[in-house]
Amino acid sequence: MVKFRVEKQAPQKGHKPMTRSITNLHKRKDGRWEGRVKIGTADNGRAKYRSVYGKTYAQAKEKLLQAQLESEKPQMCDPLFSEVFAAWLQSNSVRLKGASVYKYRDLAARHLLPALGALPLSRLTPERLNALLEQKLRGGNLKSGCGLSAAYVKTLCCLLHAVLSDAADRGLCAPLPPRALKKPQPRRAEITILTPAQQCTLTAACLAEKNETGLGVFLTLYAGLRMGEVCGLRWQDIDLEHRILSVRHTIARVACDGGSQFALDIPKTKTSLRQIPLCAPLYAYLCEMHPADAKAEHFVLTGTNRFLSPRAAAYRFAALLRRCGMPPLHYHVLRHTFASRCVESGIDVKSLSELLGHANAAVTLNIYVHSSLEQKRAQLERLSAFLHM
Numbered sequence: 001m002v003k004f005r006v007e008k009q010a011p012q013k014g015h016k017p018m019t020r021s022i023t024n025l026h027k028r029k030d031g032r033w034e035g036r037v038k039i040g041t042a043d044n045g046r047a048k049y050r051s052v053y054g055k056t057y058a059q060a061k062e063k064l065l066q067a068q069l070e071s072e073k074p075q076m077c078d079p080l081f082s083e084v085f086a087a088w089l090q091s092n093s094v095r096l097k098g099a100s101v102y103k104y105r106d107l108a109a110r111h112l113l114p115a116l117g118a119l120p121l122s123r124l125t126p127e128r129l130n131a132l133l134e135q136k137l138r139g140g141n142l143k144s145g146c147g148l149s150a151a152y153v154k155t156l157c158c159l160l161h162a163v164l165s166d167a168a169d170r171g172l173c174a175p176l177p178p179r180a181l182k183k184p185q186p187r188r189a190e191i192t193i194l195t196p197a198q199q200c201t202l203t204a205a206c207l208a209e210k211n212e213t214g215l216g217v218f219l220t221l222y223a224g225l226r227m228g229e230v231c232g233l234r235w236q237d238i239d240l241e242h243r244i245l246s247v248r249h250t251i252a253r254v255a256c257d258g259g260s261q262f263a264l265d266i267p268k269t270k271t272s273l274r275q276i277p278l279c280a281p282l283y284a285y286l287c288e289m290h291p292a293d294a295k296a297e298h299f300v301l302t303g304t305n306r307f308l309s310p311r312a313a314a315y316r317f318a319a320l321l322r323r324c325g326m327p328p329l330h331y332h333v334l335r336h337t338f339a340s341r342c343v344e345s346g347i348d349v350k351s352l353s354e355l356l357g358h359a360n361a362a363v364t365l366n367i368y369v370h371s372s373l374e375q376k377r378a379q380l381e382r383l384s385a386f387l388h389m
Contacts (some may be wrong), residue, residue, distance in 0.1 A: 025060050033060035037067045079172060081124060081163075082117035088163045098254030098265050104159055105255055111136060111148075111156055121173040124164065126180040133157055137184060150184035157183045191367065193337040198326060205324045207285075212301045212308075213316040215289050219245075219300075220334040222282040224342075224356050227310045227331050228252055229272075232264055236296035240287060243278040247357065251307055262309045272357035339368045 025035040033056065036049040052067050054060030085108055093101055115132050116124060133153055140148040148156075161181055168175035194202065199221070206214030216230045225233070228250035237246045250272075252265040267273055278286065291303060301308040317331050335356075342352050353364040 025057065025064065027057075031055075033057050035060050035064035035067075037064060039067075077172065078120040078122045079167075080117065081119055081121065082113055084121060084167045084172065085113065085117075085163050088166050091166075097252065097268055098263065099252035099268070102253055102255040102260050106260075107156060107159055110142060111140060112160065121164075121167060124173075126176065129160060129180075130182050133182065133184070149186065151186035154183050154186060157181050191336050191340070192329070192333050193340045194329075194333060199337060199341075201324050201326065202320075203281075205320065209320075210289065212289075212303070213313075213320055215285060216301055216313060217317065217320065217334060218282055218285050220331070221338055222279050223276050224335055224338040225276075226250065226335060226357075227313055228265075229267070231299070231301060231308050231310055231313055233300045234296065235290070235294045235298055235300060238278075238286060238290075238300070240278075240283070240290065243283055245276045245278055247272060247274050247276065251310055262307075262311075264307060267357065269357070269359050271354070271359050274354060274357050276355055336368075339364070343368055 025033050028034050033054045035052050037052070038047050039050045040048045050067055052060060052063040054063055089101065089104060089108075096104075112132075116129075133156065136148045136153050136156060137150070138147050139145050140153070161176065164173065164176055167173050202217065203221070206217050219225045219230050219233065220227070223245060225247065229247050231251040232249035233245075233247075234249075237248055238244075239246070247267065249264050250267050251262055253260050254263045254265060256263075294303065298304055299307045301313070314331055318328060321327070321329060339352060339356060342355070349361050349364055352368070353361040356364060358364050
């Protein structure tokens with residue numbers, strides 16, 4: 001509250017004297033009226049004041065009363081970024097998958113909170129945020145000191161934008177200007193797939209060994225399943241009578257007691273919940289590998305109630321490649337190979353998109369549907385025949 005000073009004014013000739021003036025206004029030497037209102041406290045503990053001016057007493061008084069009202073309004077709080085991030089993650093934990101919660105918490109703990117966690121939102125300017133993103137591109141790898149990939153930094157940028165946009169919606173800060181954060185554009189990586197000869201070699205090895213590792217390879221190579229979906233597949237998800245495989249779960253790393261662990265989870269998107277018809281090679285392999293005493297709840301890759309972790313599946317796949325004399329490859333190459341062979345055989349994009357569990361056909365088009373050199377040569381030969389050349 002403003003403390004008003006009580007002043008007596010000298011009586012003027014021809015006027016009745018004013019007994020009291022409940023204001024802290026005073027007239028300056030330049031003829032204007034000035035009033036002061038307390039607006040806070042400085043770092044040294046002394047009061048901070050704001051001055052208002054008016055040509056007349058009435059004008060200055062009106063401005064002073066307005067300044068007093070503004071000073072008494074509750075001020076917008078200025079929480080720390082760490083507090084805002086924690087609130088955002090908590091409020092979104094219901095809609096996010098467990099794997100996504102772990103991913104965002106880990107990203108923030110590694111790259112955002114050490115640099116921004118102790119700063120209030122008012123200090124998170126676009127310049128400061130973009131400087132952090134650029135530093136991550138140059139040398140953000142915590143182990144090697146090398147730069148992080150453009151795709152990784154783009155994820156950090158999207159996470160920052162989501163947290164600060166939520167804070168702005170709750171009135172904690174001003175919204176970021178459009179395109180304030182500079183998202184790096186990742187280069188499109190070349191898709192690696194198995195050659196027909198490599199696919200035949202790998203298929204022959206799986207048929208010869210006839211074990212859970214080979215079955216997992218077959219499930220991705222001939223049905224396009226992701227590694228986590230293969231690890232989370234149970235015998236109850238496979239209908240051998242109708243030759244249909246249902247993808248209902250995945251194995252993902254989720255947050256747990258301040259750390260993380262692998263757990264049975266639902267797929268990331270609704271489109272990942274899908275049914276896949278069994279092609280002849282996969283159907284025959286499943287019939288041969290299906291144990292007579294298998295229980296519906298048993299996982300396909302273990303034959304028990306306990307699932308195989310994606311990390312262990314990756315180790316087993318690497319060992320299989322070594323036995324085949326093939327170079328080291330990422331497990332996801334099998335899924336890329338399945339999709340590319342589908343395109344080469346003429347399967348339509350819409351059907352392929354649904355088989356892969358993509359969110360929409362555009363994702364499939366951008367990743368897989370591109371002409372090979374042989375296809376381009378064949379099309380140009382058709383042009384030559386048309387022109388009779």
